[in-house]
Amino acid sequence: MSEITVALSQEFLEAYARIPRRKQGKVMAMVTKFRENPRSPGLNYETLATPDPNLRSIRVDDEYRAIVLKPKHGNVYVLMWVDKHDDAYTWASRHQIDIHPQTGSLQILASSTEQSPEPTTQKTSEATPSSEEVAATKSQPLFSIRDRELLRLGVPESMVAWINALTNEAELRALASNLPEEALEALTFLSQGEPLDVVLETYGVPDQPQAIDREDFAAALKRPDSQRRFRVVEEERELERMLQAPLAHWRVFLHPSQRRLVERDWNGAVRVLGGAGTGKTVVAMHRARWLARRLIEQLDSRDDRRVLMTTFTRNLATDIEQHLHQLCDTDELARIEVINIDRLVSRLVRQPGAPRLIYDSQKAYRDIWDLALQMCPMDPDLPASFYWEEWKQVVLPQHVLTRQDYFRASRTGRGVALNRRQRAALWPVFEEMRSQLSHARLRPFEDGVFEAIAMDERGELKSRFAHIIVDEAQDFGTETLSLLRHLVPEGENDLFIVGDGHQRIYGRRAALSRCGINIRGRGKKLRINYRTTEQTRRFAVALLEGQEIDDLDEGSDGQDDYLSLLQGQAPEVTHYADFDAEMDALALRLKSLITDHEGKAPHDGREHQESRSADCCVTARTQRLLDQVANALAARGVTTRPLSRNEADDPEQPGIRLATLHRVKGLEFRVMYIVCVNDGVVPAKSASRTEDPVERKNRDINERALLHVAATRAIERLFITSSGKPSGFLIQ
């Protein structure tokens, strides 16, 4: 007898999340029993008079039933739905589970007795019309694709005629809930003008697919498209984790394009690009887990090599760590170290008597800089800002230590050319700066990175890693990427780098190939935005329109090749006469929003009323502005809660979240308010305080990217407000 396969569907988890918590315990007990032995007589199977003969019900208690798929052949049991008795039966009567004849994936379809979706007003009979019948009533079909190709894309046989009858994107959207995700994605890309051959290559099965056994459900469950909505449950712990956070689909159901990146060996460094919300961090975390599991299986327990997962800021590292706790078991966690790059460097170079690392944000750094400037004669033709930029962009990143080094240093990317005489005139400031820092026993962060590289070359570093994963790579500089290259032996699965140049809010462009990282043939891109609505995505993308953005290597990257399948309201941009009027309107909105959401389940299934406000975030360009907003809202009776700089948010705490545009990076909220987007605030005035045209342009892009990042944090709604004169970025 073949092995028993027990699985559950994404819809089951969603239905489970909706039932009252006191009932969830009973469902959990039933599911555990079911997993242990799906043939247990105690489960009280009942055959249903539904269109799909493979559906059965099982008893949870007097009130609730679960719907199970139990095909006639094979030992497959799939939990499909759970609900009150009558509602569960209604669900079963409306659905049919089918193995697609060409792709072989398991699809949940509206049952044939259900009214077919109506793409047009011209439908006259209940029976599904032939393609020719439908096409005859239309002049301009949305797609001109042969039925055979639609089937290759996973369109269910019963829907082919309807797809051929569509005349516009709105009709396609109206059909969305009836289409399996893979077919909807492929059709949406086609409707946006992507060529058929490209879509077929990404989504389609080969033209001559292997024969599909439509009775073999165990084989169907193994196919990548099935795995985006079904999960075979292997162990008890995993089941518990799924039921604890039933809406955290990212933990369980990877998109095939994500899974392809995670679960395989790579013959060297990989770079994954993807617009905001495309699941880059999700992929990076799953990759960390996959590699950790490999280490557990392959290494002797005395070999403690680990996976390093690093990112830019401390709070992002904290968030990742928290998420990994939800994804991994204890053994896996023990094999993964999460640390942000600053802390990593500081740890590597920490030694008794070694100078302390100093960062740009520290006042002491600027004080020493001012002193160095005062002590040296300055070129009257160059502003003080030019010296600082030269220090940050030429001297430090290239580890220029001597006058001769400086003459040789590359100044690519600087907008003002310098001849040898000018370089000689500038040099004393940098020399003085180094001498002042050394006197104060301080070391700029960049010098710390070079010291770590030197220590590695001298064989003094103990912490070498088996694999390194980098999130938010767009904010890493050349020197930190070079260090990471040193910290892992070159070879299979060495570096896995995810990022998005459109979200660069800190650093400057750094090309991987110039850091010794070769990704040739291993540059990939994620294309489905899981977070925002398509309306928000388009708004955010427009903020960066026309800007030249890099691909973290030597090439460029665009944003017209990714999309969201979620639809919603367009972002609202509102301008007010003054700050008080803006705050009055904001307070009113926030109050009504919290009231409106009463009774609705928040997006992650939390039940506590007070946590609703945790789903809304108000963000502004600077901390000072945010403090003013906090005071204004408090005066209007709105409770707020600033997001901590270093700690992950606790969603159970009440209060509308407040954070700067920088702090919201990597986070997401149901509703986002970006406030005070005024002229002189966004872009920040300091961004234009430079004489260097290249630098000015870079800063302008960083400021646009900040707004883009903040806008792409919105899951459902985005509101942008300003007062006085609005920011030029809002006037497209």
Ligand SMILES: Nc1ncnc2c1ncn2[C@@H]1O[C@H](COP(=O)(O)OP(=O)(O)OP(=O)(O)O)[C@@H](O)[C@H]1O
């Ligand atoms: N396979 C998946 N199934 C369900 N949800 C997913 C999946 N992949 C990602 N998500 C969800 O999409 C959202 C965005 O994911 P993630 O933060 O990893 O994207 P990102 O590309 O790193 O975003 P950003 O660059 O904007 O910070 C999250 O809510 C995540 O849980």
